[in-house]
Amino acid sequence: MRYFIAVAEERHFGRAAQRLHMAQPPLSQQIKALEEQLGTQLLVRTTRKVDLTAAGELLLTRSRLLLAEIDKLEQDVKLVGQGASGVLRVGVSGTATYRLMPMIVQAARVHMPGLRLSVQGEMLTPEMEIALEEQRVDVAVLRPPVRSNQLSLKFLEKDELVVALPEDHELASRGLLDLSDLAEEPFIAYPLSSAVNAISTEACREAGFSPHIVQETQETSTLLSFVAAGMGVALVPTARRMFALQGIVFRQLRNAPAVDLAVAWKTDNDSALLKKFLDLFESPAPTEGNPA
Amino acid sequence: MRYFIAVAEERHFGRAAQRLHMAQPPLSQQIKALEEQLGTQLLVRTTRKVDLTAAGELLLTRSRLLLAEIDKLEQDVKLVGQGASGVLRVGVSGTATYRLMPMIVQAARVHMPGLRLSVQGEMLTPEMEIALEEQRVDVAVLRPPVRSNQLSLKFLEKDELVVALPEDHELASRGLLDLSDLAEEPFIAYPLSSAVNAISTEACREAGFSPHIVQETQETSTLLSFVAAGMGVALVPTARRMFALQGIVFRQLRNAPAVDLAVAWKTDNDSALLKKFLDLFESPAPTEGNPA
DNA sequence: AGCACCGATACTTATTAGGTCTGAATCCAG
DNA sequence: CTGGATTCAGACCTAATAAGTATCGGTGCT
Numbered sequence: 001m002r003y004f005i006a007v008a009e010e011r012h013f014g015r016a017a018q019r020l021h022m023a024q025p026p027l028s029q030q031i032k033a034l035e036e037q038l039g040t041q042l043l044v045r046t047t048r049k050v051d052l053t054a055a056g057e058l059l060l061t062r063s064r065l066l067l068a069e070i071d072k073l074e075q076d077v078k079l080v081g082q083g084a085s086g087v088l089r090v091g092v093s094g095t096a097t098y099r100l101m102p103m104i105v106q107a108a109r110v111h112m113p114g115l116r117l118s119v120q121g122e123m124l125t126p127e128m129e130i131a132l133e134e135q136r137v138d139v140a141v142l143r144p145p146v147r148s149n150q151l152s153l154k155f156l157e158k159d160e161l162v163v164a165l166p167e168d169h170e171l172a173s174r175g176l177l178d179l180s181d182l183a184e185e186p187f188i189a190y191p192l193s194s195a196v197n198a199i200s201t202e203a204c205r206e207a208g209f210s211p212h213i214v215q216e217t218q219e220t221s222t223l224l225s226f227v228a229a230g231m232g233v234a235l236v237p238t239a240r241r242m243f244a245l246q247g248i249v250f251r252q253l254r255n256a257p258a259v260d261l262a263v264a265w266k267t268d269n270d271s272a273l274l275k276k277f278l279d280l281f282e283s284p285a286p287t288e289g290n291p292a
Numbered sequence: 293m294r295y296f297i298a299v300a301e302e303r304h305f306g307r308a309a310q311r312l313h314m315a316q317p318p319l320s321q322q323i324k325a326l327e328e329q330l331g332t333q334l335l336v337r338t339t340r341k342v343d344l345t346a347a348g349e350l351l352l353t354r355s356r357l358l359l360a361e362i363d364k365l366e367q368d369v370k371l372v373g374q375g376a377s378g379v380l381r382v383g384v385s386g387t388a389t390y391r392l393m394p395m396i397v398q399a400a401r402v403h404m405p406g407l408r409l410s411v412q413g414e415m416l417t418p419e420m421e422i423a424l425e426e427q428r429v430d431v432a433v434l435r436p437p438v439r440s441n442q443l444s445l446k447f448l449e450k451d452e453l454v455v456a457l458p459e460d461h462e463l464a465s466r467g468l469l470d471l472s473d474l475a476e477e478p479f480i481a482y483p484l485s486s487a488v489n490a491i492s493t494e495a496c497r498e499a500g501f502s503p504h505i506v507q508e509t510q511e512t513s514t515l516l517s518f519v520a521a522g523m524g525v526a527l528v529p530t531a532r533r534m535f536a537l538q539g540i541v542f543r544q545l546r547n548a549p550a551v552d553l554a555v556a557w558k559t560d561n562d563s564a565l566l567k568k569f570l571d572l573f574e575s576p577a578p579t580e581g582n583p584a
Numbered sequence: 585a586g587c588a589c590c591g592a593t594a595c596t597t598a599t600t601a602g603g604t605c606t607g608a609a610t611c612c613a614g
Numbered sequence: 615c616t617g618g619a620t621t622c623a624g625a626c627c628t629a630a631t632a633a634g635t636a637t638c639g640g641t642g643c644t
Binding site for chain 2: 632633634635636639640641
């Protein structure tokens with residue numbers, strides 16, 4: 001089949017043979033054998049040039065695809081044999097669920113076919129810590145710091161917090177805000193146990209006020225719909241801006257507080273699958289974090 | 293590859309060898325060679341039984357598909373060689389398999405003699421999208437929307453959904469039903485990934501309830517037999533009424549949700565055969581759809 | 585413990601693929 | 615119109631690969 005493709009592409013037995021690192025006569029024989037097996041003429045040979053019949057055209061296009069699939073299968077089987085298979089349970093922090101997670105899932109599909117990811121999104125760091133320790137999840141994308149000493153971390157990225165405002169809010173007309181501008185605003189916040197909340201509250205305290213939280217919510221999408229409804233303002237990680245929700249504007253902060261994002265796993269988990277999975281994080285985030 | 297499939301299916305080298313009309317030792321050797329080529333263990337042999345590794349499982353399922361495709365290619369090439377003008381591989385959505393498909397096949401017989409159609413019925417839209425992209429089928433009759441941007445669509449028709457009921461069901465005595473009448477009924481449904489399921493669920497939600505799905509099934513015939521057996525009710529496209537299955541009655545819905553039917557192909561497929569085939573759809577459905 | 589079962593190994597034979605040389609057909613140059 | 619160059623096909627031989635035969639070794643069952 002590969003022989004046929006070579007001949008059909010080169011339209012020349014000699015050149016095709018060269019490309020296949022073999023002599024021309026055996027190639028002619030193989031093609032002839034193929035034609036006999038199919039009971040069909042595939043090539044029209046005049047001594048001066050080689051042409052494809054309709055059947056040949058069909059065989060060319062389809063067998064190209066087939067060979068590609070076969071090669072891919074071979075690769076995939078090799079990968080799976082090297083440990084790229086099985087199930088990993090992944091927990092993802094609320095704020096990373098929509099942006100980072102799809103990237104990871106896609107990367108895993110390519111580099112670790114056969115791997116099933118069981119993803120739970122919109123989780124909070126303390127939840128994930130416990131889940132990791134109890135081995136209910138294998139990997140977690142979370143916001144440091146973690147308290148547990150059984151976990152290892154790898155730093156992924158740093159996100160500045162931005163302000164989410166209802167679009168008709170008076171502060172929406174200004175470009176760059178200061179945290180203290182928000183002192184009198186009602187806040188929609190992530191749960192108390194979340195890292196974003198901790199950082200936000202701390203930053204507000206440093207800016208000289210204590211935020212007035214009117215609503216607490218875990219899911220970012222819910223949080224933003226509260227903002228869109230005009231119930232208050234919120235501090236969310238930068239990456240969240242992509243959530244182009246109707247009725248919301250995002251404004252940058254002077255001296256914006258930042259939250260880290262990291263991938264975490266249980267240090268004593270020596271699964272080959274896990275190691276391979278963690279390697280996926282090397283390219284998008286080359287920085288190495290410090291273990292807990 | 294065929295050898296591996298035989299062994300994997302029989303889970304027994306001896307029986308597999310028998311099936312392949314060969315002796316057992318060369319089979320062992322071939323499998324071993326395959327494992328070496330892939331650098332991966334595919335089978336776990338205890339002297340008592342043969343088991344598949346994860347890599348083996350992958351190879352089994354994928355290579356089965358590949359072999360089927362190779363065989364089909366062989367057939368198709370033979371057909372073209374014998375004078376057929378060409379082969380088009382057509383995928384058809386479950387609900388259109390029985391009503392629309394025969395019409396298309398007949399039209400093709402009249403207007404494109406020499407064209408062979410290789411039809412696969414009872415497929416789901418996402419399956420067909422992938423098959424089109426990977427060029428495993430040339431044309432698909434499916435239910436929009438499609439996510440892929442590599443495909444072009446032509447609208448064919450709109451089908452209202454009707455209720456399929458066991459004939460002794462209390463609602464069977466009534467003529468026109470409202471969706472909310474079904475709020476407490478057990479549902480037999482198409483798979484989650486199907487367009488009909490998506491539309492049905494959405495319609496139920498709008499009618500103020502969430503359907504209680506007791507059974508999921510892909511084939512319409514199976515679905516209807518569950519209904520006939522009294523396991524529950526189902527929403528199926530109008531065209532399905534022709535399926536005069538014993539023990540089932542169909543009832544119209546007030547404000548019936550509707551699903552579209554369209555023909556789809558890969559935009560960059562410039563086969564002349566395909567263009568001609570698509571023209572067949574002009575007469576029965578003159579409306580032009582919007583590309584994906 | 586012994587037998588039956590099953591896959592692996594060692595070795596031989598048959599089949600198939602590939603290489604070399606050569607021939608026939610066609611095109612082109614002079 | 616003839617000789618050289620080009621290109622595919624056939625004849626023949628060799629090397630590689632697959633299949634066959636006999637046998638071994640380990641495992642579970644009685």
